[in-house]
Amino acid sequence: MxxxxxxxxxxxxxxxxxxxxxxxxxxxxxxxxxxxxxxxxxxxxxxxxxxxxxxxxxxxxxxxxxxxxxxxxxxxxxxxxxxxxxxxxxxxxxxxxxxxxxxxxxxxxxxxxxxxxxxxxxxxxxxxxxxxxxxxxxxxxxxxxxxxxxxxxxxxGPMTQIEGRVRLAKTVEAERVTDLDRALSKQAEQGVIDLSGPAQRGRVWHRRLMIRRLRHLSVLGLAEPQGGGHWRIEPDSIDRLRQMGERGDIVKALHSAMKGQAPSIVTEDNIFDPNRLGSRSVTGRVTRFGKIDDTHSDGYVVIEALDGRLVHAAVADDETFETLQAGQVVTFEPHHKGPRSIDRSISEFADQNGGIYSEARHATEGDRVSADYARAHVRRLEALRRQKYVVRRPDGSWRIPSEYLDRAADYETERAKRLPTSVRRDSRLTLREMETARGVTWIDRKLTGSGNPVLRSKEIQAAMAKRVTVLKGMGFEKDEAGRLPSAALEKLEAIDLGDAASGISVETGKSYTPLGDFRHVDGIYSKAIERPSGKFAVIERSKDFTLVPWRPVMENRLSRSIRGRVSLSGISWDVIGRQGQAR
Structure with missing residues (x-):
């Protein structure tokens, strides 16, 4: 392969x-x-x-x-x-x-x-x-x-016929999808497989293997003999066998993560399903990650959750997965359920306009919105149209059905079934690196919080205790309630950015100007840097530079002019074209 x-x-x-x-x-x-x-x-x-x-x-x-x-x-x-x-x-x-x-x-x-x-x-x-x-x-x-x-x-040398038969025979009792299952699925007509007639010449051995496989599937509850060489096979047998195989892979990964500890029973609490009803985010320390087989597109991550249990999640083989390290703290996120906010906006506009959504009218009439925001509505409707949930009219407007929000929710449910678990990671530091970091860490944010779940992870408990000692040496003490004051986070970030700025000043020959209370920031986005406090973008001007939180919108905008408007909710960015126009 x-x-x-x-x-x-x-x-x-x-x-x-x-x-x-x-x-x-x-x-x-x-x-x-x-x-x-x-x-x-x-x-x-x-x-x-x-x-x-x-x-x-x-x-x-x-x-x-x-x-x-x-x-x-x-x-x-x-x-x-x-x-x-x-x-x-x-x-x-x-x-x-x-x-x-x-x-x-x-x-x-x-x-x-x-x-x-x-x-x-x-x-x-x-x-x-x-x-x-x-x-x-x-x-x-x-x-x-x-x-x-x-x-x-x-x-x-070429594979002999005997070798091929032996390999196929070894899959008869496998609890996963096999070539025999695919052959049976192709032969089934309306869920019934007819093996009553004589086998083709030279294929008697294959017929026998198919019958043995059907007997094993009957033990698994996926097939049933009908008599006379006929078998009824469950229509979802392939999917259920695939799930069995995935379950077996999950158990192997979890047992490997136990590192020789006493075997533990794997339950649903050890498997993170982002589509499960009522599922919530789970945060923990990465103990193991990888792929059961590198020929598969996605991987897995096992974390020790804050409550001490091991939790497995199937994840995408993306940039996050490739830079993951044991000891980092990540959060498994459940998939979005129900209609999105943009769906509610579409529905509200249609309710006020006779069940019709028009991009042009939305951007020009009444409480008009920006052209970009209106186009985002159209992109959402196009996605739903491809699944036949909405219909576009000849004039470019859209007929929005009264049950639109229900249809949008159904679309999200079906889409989520095809998606791996989303992994959130605020920092690339491991727990050990967090203990002595000169910046804001995940541990610091936990120390400032209240109502946190009981910590049963010994590794995290030990790291938090060491971090408290280090913070005390830096001049940061807990308050009477036993929490780290929130103002400490601002001071720790300032220390972190000051350390980063010293190196950048030597490299560029420019002075550092903190963002502070500025309402606007503009300049050339020269590079992104990873710091204990997170990922930051370096914005250079003619004589100085500043550091701002990096955002995905900056991707592929390296070495280009960029302008940001600062508000309580963060910074909104524009890319400046060669002639100076914002885009």
């Missing part, structure tokens, strides 16, 4: 690539549970893990101005039998070079942390003549895998 994707680069940025390079070298992935060793066109002659890692980061920097790069996961079914997985990957890249007609720059790392070893391969998106590397879709879908199969066959 080969899983491929390409990642485009924001102008002048290589952070995402660097994080991915770091991620594929992470601990626990080589044959001995250590860090995976990088190899490739640029670093094969370099000895030493630290030197290779440093050079890999340098390579990522040299690729920063490229349009894109490619990422592959190469997973031969018999990878464990190959004499040298690294040599196999090198041969595969050579085949790619021959097919694509260019030398390739690439990095790779072999992982042995799953049942079947596999390789992460990163290919630079540039040909040897300097032009962008474009890989034809058909080669990505078929050609690359064909070459990979031929290389395995050249070393191990």
């Amino acid at each position: 080969i899983k491929g994707s390409f990642k485009t680069h924001a102008v002048g940025k290589h952070i995402g690539l660097k994080k991915h390079v770091d991620y594929i070298q992470r601990d626990g992935t080589d044959e001995h549970g250590g860090r995976a060793e990088l190899y490739g066109s640029e670093i094969d002659q370099v000895e030493g893990l630290d030197e290779r890692k440093s050079l890999a980061n340098d390579v990522a920097k040299t690729w920063k101005d490229d349009r894109h790069h490619f990422r592959f996961i190469v997973a031969p079914e018999d990878a464990a039998q190959l004499a040298d997985l690294r040599a196999y990957t090198t041969d595969l890249v050579t085949e790619m070079e021959n097919e694509l007609g260019t030398k390739l720059e690439w990095l790779a790392a072999d992982h042995h942390n799953t049942a079947n070893p596999h390789t992460h391969l990163i290919v630079r998106g540039v040909r040897d003549n300097g032009n962008d590397l474009v890989i034809p879709r058909r080669y990505l879908s078929y050609g690359m895998r064909r070459h990979a199969e031929q290389l395995v066959e050249a070393e191990l």
Whole structure:
């Protein structure tokens, strides 16, 4: 199996690539549970893990101005039998070079942390003549895998029929989706499978395996014999088998997170379901994260919640996942339920206008709104239209049904079923780093709060006790109620930004001006920095600079003029075009 994707680069940025390079070298992935060793066109002659890692980061920097790069996961079914997985990957890249007609720059790392070893391969998106590397879709879908199969066959020989039958037979009692289940599903007509007739020539063995699988499915409550070689299979059997497989993976991950402790019974309280009715946010310390199998798109995170229980959540394999560390504090968020605020705005406008929503009228009549806000309403309606919840009229306006809010709620419910758990992380500091940080940490915010749940996590309790001692040494004492005064957070952030500003002043030769009570802020957004108090944007002017909380709206606006309006709710930003117009 080969899983491929390409990642485009924001102008002048290589952070995402660097994080991915770091991620594929992470601990626990080589044959001995250590860090995976990088190899490739640029670093094969370099000895030493630290030197290779440093050079890999340098390579990522040299690729920063490229349009894109490619990422592959190469997973031969018999990878464990190959004499040298690294040599196999090198041969595969050579085949790619021959097919694509260019030398390739690439990095790779072999992982042995799953049942079947596999390789992460990163290919630079540039040909040897300097032009962008474009890989034809058909080669990505078929050609690359064909070459990979031929290389395995050249070393191990073709798979015999007996080997194929043995492998299939081992899945008869598996509590997950198998190839036998897919074959049964294709053969079913209105939920009934007919195995009464004679088997095709040479397929008697397959018929026997299907019957054995149906007997096991009947034990699981997913199939029922009807007599005469007929079986009725549950219409949702594939989904339920998939859930069983996921449940088994969750149990493995939770038991691994226990690190040899006494086995614990896994209940619904140990599994975070963002769609469960009444589900609430769960905060805790990251104890384990990763993928049951790197060939799957998403991963998992296990946290020790504040009340001491282990909680598992399925999460997206995104930037947050790639920069996660054990010991960080994160929060699992439930999915939004019910209509959104923009749906209520649409409904209110339609109620006042005969059941019709018009973007033009909304932006120009009565309590008119900004054109951008009105367009956001249209984008929301377009999303609902694609699911046939609303209808657009020929003149561009929208007929809003009386049950619109119910339909919007249904849309959110169905959409949420396809989404992984949202992970909120206010800081990248681990608990140990929080203990001595010169800035505002998650622990500090907990110390200022009231009504917090009882802490049963010994790790968090110990970190909080050490943090109190450090704060006392910095001149911050608890009040009579045993809480840290909220004013301490402002002072800690000021200390943090002052430390950051000292380095930036030396780097830029400009003085630091705190944001303070300014109502407006403008300048060039030059870079983002990670601090104990969070992520901040550096806004430079001709003679000075300031630091402001970073927001996602700033993404892809590096080195551009930016203007912000400060209010009690935060800062709203505009990007300034080359001629000085706000956009």
